[in-house]
Amino acid sequence: MQIINARLRQRPELFSIHIDQGQFSKIDIQQDTLAASEETIDAAGNLVCAPFVEPHIHLDAALTAGEPEWNQSGTLFEGIERWSQRKPMLNEADIRRRALSTIELLVQNGVQAIRTHADTTDPTLIGVRTLCALRDELKDKIDLQVVAFPQDGMLSYPNGVKLMEEALEIGADVVGGIPHFEYTRELGEKSVKLIIELAKKYDRLIDVHCDEIDDPNSRFLEFLACEALFHDMGSKVTASHTTAMHSYDNAYCSKLFRLLKNSGINFISCPTESIHLQGRFDTYPKRRGVTRVKELRAADINVCLGQDSIFDPWYSLGNGKLLRTLDFAMHICQMMGYQDYARALDMITDNSAKTLCLKGYGIEVGNPANFILLEGHDDYSVLRKQGEVLLSVRHGNIIMERALSRVLTPSWVAQITA
CATH class of the missing domain: 2.30.40.10 (Urease, subunit C, domain 1)
Known part of the structure; x- marks a missing residue:
């Protein structure tokens, strides 16, 4: 050719x-x-x-919006409640059908590598099993990474740690977490330590839903970055969302960015979903609720963009077009200078490939x-x-x-x- x-x-x-x-x-x-x-x-x-790389999506939940109920408040936490209602309806055929339809949509829009989260707070682990099987079936057609993701908390869900280990033994590629959703700060910090331990034990990558909240006191990012630094694992560690950073004051961020840079961790922002879910408790002024993408880029910290959801309990739109996500990010984060445009595609190509540790890209x-x-x-x-x-x-x-x-x-x- x-x-x-x-x-x-x-x-x-x-x-x-x-x-x-x-x-x-x-x-x-x-x-x-x-x-x-x-x-x-x-x-x-x-x-x-x-090729475009989709670094953050939930294929097990895709195409389920309104089943059995819609997320009326538009909040992250109601989305989790609606997903809890949908989980008992999951089976292999259901997940395969929806995941394949979504993958096809992504491929039609230039994506050739995907990192998907699969919920481990389900005693059957049907999402993990099905998506790992699909990964192996499609390996010649697309690069698919599966994250073992404890949607309801690793330590706040019954047998959460045991289910996480079982998911890794099934073959999940990445250890996930959600420390800000654990019942207490102490449990959140403990969960981060467990994530590091499991990643080292099973030789896996790490991708944590980190501080996906408006609360400026949610600061698990510094804890995750510090653990990654001390264990020399930064290139294998990703902090997804980090929307609380939008509410951090500049004095704290000036200190935080030094740690983030030294740690070498990666960042994923999902701007369309974040601007929809965050700021829901504000009247006016209303926060955008998207992490500091522009500032991370300026600090030469690896940051990329994902869609997160396509027609699910958290986000009822989505069309598989990462260029749409990039367009939103450039506007929301005020990256509208020509110097921003000149390398805009990095955030849905090279930076994402680095986050996924793709070889030969x-x-x-x-x-x-x-x-x-x-x-x-x-x-x-x-x-x-x-x-x-x-x-x-x-x-x-x-x-x-x-x-x-x-x-x-x-x-x-x-x-x-x-």
Whole structure:
């Protein structure tokens, strides 16, 4: 396979990209625009980009909004209550059907790697079992990581630690946690220590729902970062949400960021979900409730973006488009300068791949030939136009193709602009 007339990120030239036996074999600068042939894919000046990565979603809960009841208050905690009502209805066929539909939607929108959370506060662990089985079935088609996630708390749920260990023995890739939802601060801190112990025991990554609350006194992030630093595990540790940081004062954050930088931990923000769920107890002024994405980027701390939910008890919208999530983040976090746009796609590509510890990611000779073709010639034009994903290729094989949309200009407009 050969792709011609392609743009690459941060490069002004046109490129010709050669693929042999499922790997990038040669990447050449073109001197002139080449003519297409049957043996080539003509990128037509559009952007060839590493695949999108969805670092935070709940496939076991996807497509369940309103079953059996809707989240009327729009709060995180009512969402957890509604999910508790839905859990007894779970079975393998139900989870497989919804998860596969959601994965298909993500693939159609350029995603080739997914980290999904699976609830361990369910004595059957059906979500963990089903998603681990799907991961193994789909391994040639998509990278899927499964997080053992104690939705109702590891220490505040009966046999929560035992269920977590069982989930890891089943094969979950990542140890999850939710310290701010444990009954007490002491239990929250103890849960973080247990997460570290389990990750070391089973050689797994860590992804913690951390301080997903408006309370400025919720400060498990500093505890998690400190444990990661002292155990030299920062690159394997992720703090998801951290929405309480939006309510921290600047004096505390100036101290906190030093620890965060030294720890080397990763961050995931889910801006569409956070701005929906947080600030629900405010009148006015009303907090955005999204973590300090702009400040984390400025401090050179790895931060990426996820969708979190697609039509579930916490968020009843969602369409699988990470570009929509990125657009929301740029607005909400006031990252609207050209310097912000120039590397915007990092937060749904390279930064996410780093968070998931993906190997061989990126458009480089010798790497697996995994890429997408985006409508636009650079990060800014793709973001501004919300460009379509025109093509998705994995190991040199086309897994999704979409025709470039064309809009006919009315004749009266043509006359005016002639």
